[in-house]
Amino acid sequence: MKFLYKILLSTLVLGVISCTDVIEVEVPEGPIRLTIEASLDWEKGTAGNQQTILLSTSTPYFDSQRNSAVTGATVQVTNNNSRTVFTFTDQNDGSYTTNSFVPVIGNSYTLEVLYEGERYTATETMFAVSDFSSITQSKEDGEDDEALEVNVSFEDPADIENYYFLRFQSRNDQLPELFYVKDEFVDGNEVTFYYEKIEDEGENIKEFEPGDTVDIALLGISEDYHNYLRLLVEQFESAGDAFSATPVALVGNCINTDNPDNTPYGYFRVSEKVERSFTFE
Amino acid sequence: MTKTKERYTPIRLLMGLCLLLVSTAIYAQDNFTISGNVTDKINGETLFGTSIFLKGTTIGAITNEYGFYSLTAPKGSYTLVFSHLGYKEISMQVVLDQNQKIDTEIEEFSTMLDEVEVTAEEPERAILRKPEMSVSKLNIKTVKQMPVVLGEVDVIKSLQILPGVTNNGEGSSGFHVRGGAVDQNLVLLDEAIIYNTSHMLGFFSVFNADAVKDLKLYKGGIPAKFGGRVSSVLDVRQKDGNSKNFALTGGVGVISSRLAAEGPMFNDRGSFLVAGRGSYAHLLLKLAGEKNSVSFYDLNLKTNYSLNKNNKLFLSGYFGRDVFDFDGSFSSSYGNASGNLRWNHIFNDRLFSNLSLIYSKYDYELGIEDFEFDWISSIKNYNAKYDLKYYFSDAFKLDFGVSTIKYEFDPGQIKPTGPNSSINELQLDQKRALESAAYINAEHKLTDRLTAQYGLRFSHFNRMGGQPLSEYANDQPLVYNSTLRFYQRTDPISETIYKKSESIKKFSNFEPRLSLAYQLNDYSSVKLGYSRAAQYIHLLSNTSSVTPLDVWTPSGKYIKPQLSDQYALGYFRNFKDKMYSMEVEAYYKTVDNRIDYIDGSDLIGNNTIEREILNGESRAYGLELLLRKNEGPFTGWISYTLSKSEQRTFGGNAGGPGINNGSWYNTPHDRTHDISVTGAYQFNEKWSFGANAIFQTGRPVTYPNGQYEYEGISIASYSDRNADRLPAYYRLDVSATYKPNRRPDKKWKGEWVFGIYNVFNRKNAASISFGQNFETGANEATRTAIFGIVPSVTYNFKF
Incomplete structure (x- = not known):
C-alpha cells in the first residue's frame, strides 16, 4: 500500500510553494555491526549450485568510504532436512562462495557465520515463485501518460498465502526500484506492476528511452522476509518525512548467539527466482 | 438482566x-x-x-x-x-x-469595520473570580486581525500562538494541546464532533471565520459537561445570523473566496446564516499546465426560530470537503459533514435547558485508477444530549445533563472499479459502539474571595457486537520473539462472531473535575484545578503527523480506554486598570493506555490492528506564560511555553521490554520552547497593522546512526525513537489593513488586507529525509521547507 503514502507526499510537495534542498546535518554514530547479505537465490531452470554470501560491516551514515568488506570469517549453510552442509569459501573480498549448493523448495536451511570469535546464525525456508506471465512496455499506463514504463505480470496461486520480492534495476542507474508484495488483496489473480521513471531535473532522474535495459527479478519469499522488506523499502524511500512512520531499526533473521546485543544487520533468504532483462523499443 | x-x-x-x-x-x-x-x-x-x-x-x-x-x-x-x-x-x-x-x-x-479603538473582548482578559482556568478564548474579531499565510483567516492557527498549543510543523493536520496528540482533542462545531480540522492537509482550517461567532479552547479544567477526549475541548460556535437586517459579507483571496448571507426570517421570529467558501487555486494550477490539483470547499448553515419567549429552535449544519486529483491516476476526497437540531427551553427564570440531536460524519475516499480500485473509510455518529443549567442562587449554579453517542466505524473497504482490476473486493470489519454519560457540575461561591467549580462525570462505553473478532492463544495478538528480539504478530486461533444484541466489552469511568479560584485582591487571583477524563475512541496513526486516511477505532477487547489526570496551578493578574493582564500556569498530565505502535506496524487496510499495537502511557508537563496588552491603539500579547511530552510502552501481555526498549521517549509533538509575540496597531482610521513572531524548538525526529550495504543500496540504521530534533523554527509575519474612506450612509464597506508570511524567507525544515542521491548513490539529507516568503492580498466586504 505504499502508493497511499506516495499520494500524501506528492500532495505535500505540490499543493503549495514547498521547496527541498540538500543540507548538512550532524547525525549520531551508532556501533559498527556485521552485515550479512546471504541471498541464496535459485533461478528457475538452473542447478542453483553456485551461491555467494556477502559480509561487510556497517559504517557511519555519511562516510563516503563504504568498502568495509569482511574477510576471515567462516561461513556454512546446512540443509536441515537432509543435514547436508555446504561450506562457503572466503574470496578475501567480502564474498564467500560455494559451487555445491542444492536448492530444494520447502526445505529449511540454517546459516552459520563465525566472525571475530562470535557465532551468528539464521534459519529460513525456501519458497517457490511463479514465472512472469508477461513483460510489456507502454506509455499510457503509469503516472505519466507520456513516459515509458515496463509492466510485468505474474499469476498468483489461489488460496495460499504468497509473498514476493520484485526488483527492477535499470542498467543506466545506480538505484533499483523495489517492491514487496503480499497476495492478501490480490489472491489468485494475475498481478501487474510497473516501473516508470518520472523526469526530475533536481534529482537528475530521466525518463526511460528506447534502448534502455532493465533487469527484472521476482522471488518467492517468507512472510517474515516480506515484513522486513516492507520496512526496508518504506524507510529507503521516505524515511524522515512527516507522513511516514518513525524510522526504526530493521530486525532481520540473523542472531548473534554469543553476544545477543551485537545483533548483525542483513538477512538470510533462500528463494526461487525468475529473472528477465527487458530492453525498451 | x-x-x-x-x-x-x-x-x-x-x-x-x-x-x-x-x-x-x-x-x-x-x-x-x-x-x-x-x-x-x-x-x-x-x-x-x-x-x-x-x-x-x-x-x-x-x-x-x-x-x-x-x-x-x-x-x-x-x-x-x-x-x-x-x-x-x-x-x-x-x-x-x-x-x-x-x-x-x-x-x-462603533460598527465593526469602522472601529477605531481596538479593545480585547472581556473573555480575553484575565478573569479573576471565575474558577475557570486553562482556557483560551478568542473572539473572531481578534482572529481576523492576525497576519496569516495567503490571507486565509485561520482559527486553528490563531490558537497555536497561545501558550500550550502547537502544531506538528507547517503542512500537518490538527493541533496539539499541552503535549497531547491530535486525536485527544474534542473539536465541536455547534456541538457536533468534527473529526478532521484541516483543509489541504493542515494548510487551512475547516472553520470559516465568517460563520464563526466565538471559540473556546479548554486545555485543562475541562467542565464535566464535556467528555470523550483526554487532552482538550475546542468549542466553536457558529453565528446565529443577523436578525435585524439582511447582510452580506465576503472576501476574495489568493487561494479561496468566501461569501456569507444572513438575515431575519419567519417574520422576525428567527434568522438564518449561509456561508460558503471555496478554493480556486486548482483552476489556476490547471491554467499553468499543472496536471495535479487540490481544492477544498465548505458550507455552513444555521437558522433559528423562536416558538415563544421560552422556546427556541436552532438548526445548524456544516459540510466540507477536500478534493485531490493527480492527473487521473489517483484521486482522493475527504471531509466532515454534520447537522444539529437544538431546542432551548426555559423552564422558569432559573432553569435553562437545551436538547440537541446531532449527527456527524467523516469519510475518506481514494480512487486509484492505475490499479482500478476505490478505498473508502468512514466514521459516523448520532448524538443525543440534554443539558440543563439551574441558577440556584448567586452563589450556587448547577449544570447537569446526559448524553449518548452511537458510533459506527467503517475502517475500510476496497472495491474494484474495472473488469481488469487485479484487486479483490474487501470489507474490513465494521464496528459499533455506544458512549453514554451523565454529569453534574456546580459553580459555588464559597466566600467573597473563594469560588469552586466541582463536578463529576460518569461515562460508560459499550463496544457492541455485530462483527467477528479474532481470538489468540493466551490472548496474545503479539508476542515478543526473544531470539530475534522483536514483536511478532501471532496468528488467530479462532474467531468469535458477536451478534448485534451482544456486547464485546464494556467500560465505565468516574471522571471528577475540580477547580478553585481564590481572589487575592482586586487585581490578582490564584487558581488550581484537577481533572480526570476518559477517551474511548482512538485515531490509529503511526506517522509523525496524522493524515486524512487515518482511521478511528473504538476501545474493546484489545484496546483499553485512555485515562488522563491533569493537575494545574495558575496565577492571574491584571495591571493598570486591566490594560495589561498576565496569566501563568503550570500543569502536569498523565495518560494511561495510550496506544503505541510496534516497529514496522502496518495500519492500512488491516483488520487485526491488535497485532500492531501495545498499550502504553504518556506524560506531559509544562509552564505557560501569557502577557497581554488589552487596550489602546496598540494591543497584543507575548506567549511562552516551556514543556515536555513523552511516552513509554512496556511489553505487557506480549512480553519483552516494550517499544523503544521500554524507555521514555519524546512524542513527535514535544516542544521544549515555544514563544510567540503578536501585536496589532491601529495607526489611524484607515490603516492598521499586525505582526506575529514565532520561535519553536524543532520537532523530535529519528536520525540514522549508521548505514550498511544490502541489495545494492545503502540501508540506514536507527536506534532510539525521536532522540534527535529538527532545527529550531522561527518566522515573522506582518499584515496591513486598509479601509478606504467611506461615508457613514453607504452600506457597502470594504477593506484590503495585505500580508507577508515569513518575511525573512527562512527555510524552516518541515522534515529532513535521508536517502541516496539518485545519480551518485551518495547518502544525503534533504530538507523540505513548506512556505518561504508568501505575500498575499485579500479584499473583504460587508453589505
Whole structure:
C-alpha cells in the first residue's frame, strides 16, 4: 500500500510553494555491526549450485568510504532436512562462495557465520515463485501518460498465502526500484506492476528511452522476509518525512548467539527466482 | 438482566443529585430572580460572556452560549448593569419585588469595520473570580486581525500562538494541546464532533471565520459537561445570523473566496446564516499546465426560530470537503459533514435547558485508477444530549445533563472499479459502539474571595457486537520473539462472531473535575484545578503527523480506554486598570493506555490492528506564560511555553521490554520552547497593522546512526525513537489593513488586507529525509521547507 503514502507526499510537495534542498546535518554514530547479505537465490531452470554470501560491516551514515568488506570469517549453510552442509569459501573480498549448493523448495536451511570469535546464525525456508506471465512496455499506463514504463505480470496461486520480492534495476542507474508484495488483496489473480521513471531535473532522474535495459527479478519469499522488506523499502524511500512512520531499526533473521546485543544487520533468504532483462523499443 | 441495571446507573446517579439540589433549594425565600437574553443591537446575535451585575454588590452573572442569564438577589432596589467589552455599558434601575424577565440589546462602540479603538473582548482578559482556568478564548474579531499565510483567516492557527498549543510543523493536520496528540482533542462545531480540522492537509482550517461567532479552547479544567477526549475541548460556535437586517459579507483571496448571507426570517421570529467558501487555486494550477490539483470547499448553515419567549429552535449544519486529483491516476476526497437540531427551553427564570440531536460524519475516499480500485473509510455518529443549567442562587449554579453517542466505524473497504482490476473486493470489519454519560457540575461561591467549580462525570462505553473478532492463544495478538528480539504478530486461533444484541466489552469511568479560584485582591487571583477524563475512541496513526486516511477505532477487547489526570496551578493578574493582564500556569498530565505502535506496524487496510499495537502511557508537563496588552491603539500579547511530552510502552501481555526498549521517549509533538509575540496597531482610521513572531524548538525526529550495504543500496540504521530534533523554527509575519474612506450612509464597506508570511524567507525544515542521491548513490539529507516568503492580498466586504 505504499502508493497511499506516495499520494500524501506528492500532495505535500505540490499543493503549495514547498521547496527541498540538500543540507548538512550532524547525525549520531551508532556501533559498527556485521552485515550479512546471504541471498541464496535459485533461478528457475538452473542447478542453483553456485551461491555467494556477502559480509561487510556497517559504517557511519555519511562516510563516503563504504568498502568495509569482511574477510576471515567462516561461513556454512546446512540443509536441515537432509543435514547436508555446504561450506562457503572466503574470496578475501567480502564474498564467500560455494559451487555445491542444492536448492530444494520447502526445505529449511540454517546459516552459520563465525566472525571475530562470535557465532551468528539464521534459519529460513525456501519458497517457490511463479514465472512472469508477461513483460510489456507502454506509455499510457503509469503516472505519466507520456513516459515509458515496463509492466510485468505474474499469476498468483489461489488460496495460499504468497509473498514476493520484485526488483527492477535499470542498467543506466545506480538505484533499483523495489517492491514487496503480499497476495492478501490480490489472491489468485494475475498481478501487474510497473516501473516508470518520472523526469526530475533536481534529482537528475530521466525518463526511460528506447534502448534502455532493465533487469527484472521476482522471488518467492517468507512472510517474515516480506515484513522486513516492507520496512526496508518504506524507510529507503521516505524515511524522515512527516507522513511516514518513525524510522526504526530493521530486525532481520540473523542472531548473534554469543553476544545477543551485537545483533548483525542483513538477512538470510533462500528463494526461487525468475529473472528477465527487458530492453525498451 | 445485569445489562439493564447498568444502563440506568448514570440516570440514577443524576436523579439522586437532582434530589439533593431540590432539598437545598428550600431556604431561598425572600429572593427574586432577574433573567433574560442579551443580544447585539445591530445584528441581533446573542452575546456570550456579557457580565450582568447589581451595582454595589458582588451579585452578578455571565450570559451563557445562548445569551441567557439569570441572577438572584434579596428583595430591594438596585442598579442593574450590563457590561461587555467593546460595547456601551447599559444600566437601569430595578425594583426587585418579584421575579422578572429583562431582555436587553447592547450596542457596540462603533460598527465593526469602522472601529477605531481596538479593545480585547472581556473573555480575553484575565478573569479573576471565575474558577475557570486553562482556557483560551478568542473572539473572531481578534482572529481576523492576525497576519496569516495567503490571507486565509485561520482559527486553528490563531490558537497555536497561545501558550500550550502547537502544531506538528507547517503542512500537518490538527493541533496539539499541552503535549497531547491530535486525536485527544474534542473539536465541536455547534456541538457536533468534527473529526478532521484541516483543509489541504493542515494548510487551512475547516472553520470559516465568517460563520464563526466565538471559540473556546479548554486545555485543562475541562467542565464535566464535556467528555470523550483526554487532552482538550475546542468549542466553536457558529453565528446565529443577523436578525435585524439582511447582510452580506465576503472576501476574495489568493487561494479561496468566501461569501456569507444572513438575515431575519419567519417574520422576525428567527434568522438564518449561509456561508460558503471555496478554493480556486486548482483552476489556476490547471491554467499553468499543472496536471495535479487540490481544492477544498465548505458550507455552513444555521437558522433559528423562536416558538415563544421560552422556546427556541436552532438548526445548524456544516459540510466540507477536500478534493485531490493527480492527473487521473489517483484521486482522493475527504471531509466532515454534520447537522444539529437544538431546542432551548426555559423552564422558569432559573432553569435553562437545551436538547440537541446531532449527527456527524467523516469519510475518506481514494480512487486509484492505475490499479482500478476505490478505498473508502468512514466514521459516523448520532448524538443525543440534554443539558440543563439551574441558577440556584448567586452563589450556587448547577449544570447537569446526559448524553449518548452511537458510533459506527467503517475502517475500510476496497472495491474494484474495472473488469481488469487485479484487486479483490474487501470489507474490513465494521464496528459499533455506544458512549453514554451523565454529569453534574456546580459553580459555588464559597466566600467573597473563594469560588469552586466541582463536578463529576460518569461515562460508560459499550463496544457492541455485530462483527467477528479474532481470538489468540493466551490472548496474545503479539508476542515478543526473544531470539530475534522483536514483536511478532501471532496468528488467530479462532474467531468469535458477536451478534448485534451482544456486547464485546464494556467500560465505565468516574471522571471528577475540580477547580478553585481564590481572589487575592482586586487585581490578582490564584487558581488550581484537577481533572480526570476518559477517551474511548482512538485515531490509529503511526506517522509523525496524522493524515486524512487515518482511521478511528473504538476501545474493546484489545484496546483499553485512555485515562488522563491533569493537575494545574495558575496565577492571574491584571495591571493598570486591566490594560495589561498576565496569566501563568503550570500543569502536569498523565495518560494511561495510550496506544503505541510496534516497529514496522502496518495500519492500512488491516483488520487485526491488535497485532500492531501495545498499550502504553504518556506524560506531559509544562509552564505557560501569557502577557497581554488589552487596550489602546496598540494591543497584543507575548506567549511562552516551556514543556515536555513523552511516552513509554512496556511489553505487557506480549512480553519483552516494550517499544523503544521500554524507555521514555519524546512524542513527535514535544516542544521544549515555544514563544510567540503578536501585536496589532491601529495607526489611524484607515490603516492598521499586525505582526506575529514565532520561535519553536524543532520537532523530535529519528536520525540514522549508521548505514550498511544490502541489495545494492545503502540501508540506514536507527536506534532510539525521536532522540534527535529538527532545527529550531522561527518566522515573522506582518499584515496591513486598509479601509478606504467611506461615508457613514453607504452600506457597502470594504477593506484590503495585505500580508507577508515569513518575511525573512527562512527555510524552516518541515522534515529532513535521508536517502541516496539518485545519480551518485551518495547518502544525503534533504530538507523540505513548506512556505518561504508568501505575500498575499485579500479584499473583504460587508453589505
